[in-house]
Amino acid sequence: MPQRAVLMIAFHYPPMRGSSGVQRTLKFSQYLPALNWQPVVLTAHPRAYGNPGDDQLGEIPSSVLVCRAFALDAARHLSWRGRYPGWLALPDRWVSWLIGALPAALMLVRQHRPQVIWSTYPIATAHLIGYALHRLTGLPWIADLRDPMTDEGYPEHPLTRRCYLWIERLTVEHCTLAVCTTPGAVQAYRQRFPALPPTRFRLIENGYDEENFAEAAATAAPPAKDSGRPLVLLHSGVIYPSERDPAPMLDALRALHERDAISAATLRVVLRATGHDASIKPLIAARGLQEIVVLAPHLPYRAALAEMLSADGLLILQAANCNHQVPAKLYEYLRAGRPILALTDAAGDTATTLRAAGIDTIAPLDDRAGIEDGLLRFLPLLGNGNAPLADKAALAAHSRQARSVALAALLNEVISAR
Structure with missing residues (x-):
């Protein structure tokens, strides 16, 4: 079977460290090639990371193209004496990534012809990029929600919460599939969006790497x-x-x-x-x-x-x-x-x-x-x-290899349905 390409939009990727989200995307990019899916990773420039390190850079397969688009951290790059306007951090402090990521993503689509777009939370800007790219290209889009983007009392700040609610609804209503990491999150989303088919929401848990x-x-x-x-x-x-x-x-x-x-x-x-x-x-x-x-x-x-x-x-x-x-x-x-x-x-x-x-x-x-x-x-x-x-x-059943098999099955399903 010829290998297909998937464009993976992920803020958390080496050399970023200190976040479990790094492992999720990194391990998918390691194990998907053996399952006939070639990842093309769109991530952020290392300047956007507060604590970068090279301890996992060597785990990125040489066959995986990694594009590091322009991105700034509003708290570190756009502040004056430790303060910055709140709108510079909506939906998150790395919203400037959208400016660099969208043209970079369109270039990657032209050059590598991915069959599916995949974007992952907890940086909400990643789903904004995924949504915009989905609308511009018509490619199917899997939104890796992981945990619920909003919950009772979260986010606490009213304006941030309204922004998250808007992005969450935009994402689940337009994506092809939405993936969560726990059964409770899948059930919560199905109850929150009863007009959507229950099969829109799927489960791929986190795991460990042997x-x-x-x-x-x-x-x-x-x-x-x-x-x-x-x-x-x-x-x-x-x-x-x-x-x-x-x-x-x-x-x-x-x-x-x-x-x-x-x-x-x-x-x-x-x-x-x-x-x-x-x-x-x-x-x-x-x-x-x-x-x-x-x-x-x-x-x-x-x-x-x-x-x-x-x-x-x-x-x-x-x-x-x-x-x-x-x-x-x-x-x-x-x-x-x-x-x-x-x-x-x-x-x-x-x-x-x-x-x-x-x-x-x-x-x-x-x-x-x-x-x-x-x-x-x-x-x-x-x-x-x-x-x-x-x-x-x-x-x-909790290994990253097993989780990658599950993701490959969803990618195949999306292609077959299309």
Whole structure:
């Protein structure tokens, strides 16, 4: 079968780092060529990234053409003394990407004749580019929504929310297919847009990459068995002040510390690359937890995976207002094969995914007493090696290769229908 081309519009792509969205597009671009789809990637100029790095540039296949279009970050490039007009950041701080991306996309269409357009959130401008290109070329368009673009109270700013609602409706009403990463998100969109056919909304979850884990395992030290050291509980990745508010957890840790149930000699909580250290550090200090809770800087991707493999336990935070979302990091946690403590709503998709993998160490994120109980149950299980681990038989379905097969099937479906 001759190979077909797909134009992938993605802001998150190497050398950007520090976002799970990078892995989703990068791995699709790695594995689609073996499935008779040749990706052509349209992304942003590296100047638009606040924290670029070359640690994953080598994973971009040499056969994949990457076009890096003009883009600026309004907060860094268009501000004066740290301030800039709000309209420069509608729908997001990188809306200038539209200026460079649209002519670049039209050039790519002329040169490479893609059969399908694919755009991915969470940068809303990506879907604006996808919509404009779809209208200009008539090509079928798959919109990778991932998580819901809007929800009750999100975005908080009224003007930003109106803008997001407009882009969301524009996207789901004009795209050929809309892809979400959780069953809850698919159901939410079907209920929100009942006039559209339910088959418009499809599911391709996030996942883990086996090759990356094999490379990380070569450098990872196994969890130490020294009974005289503290247990290490790791949270790897961004902690959003609202969606992953750490304050109740810190309150629970302080209460347990005051009761001598934990100490710096028995527990060390590492918060790696939170993205909000400036706001979390005072919360830790106010509770006197500096010797127990540690803020740690960003690590290159493989080093971060190696740290997961070496930790005693892994920590997930996800608020009830994100019940239709699953942190992409969770799939890497499952593959790491380490015990997981999830502070999340038991009714949400995150908890459902964990229970399906055989993990029931779950406590509510917003309930200090519930977190105390969860820790008092989890830590002894962690210490004696009896904490539940992910069912290995279920892991293969969460691989990035399996997700790429699912995307290739959708691309084939769109072409066949056309």
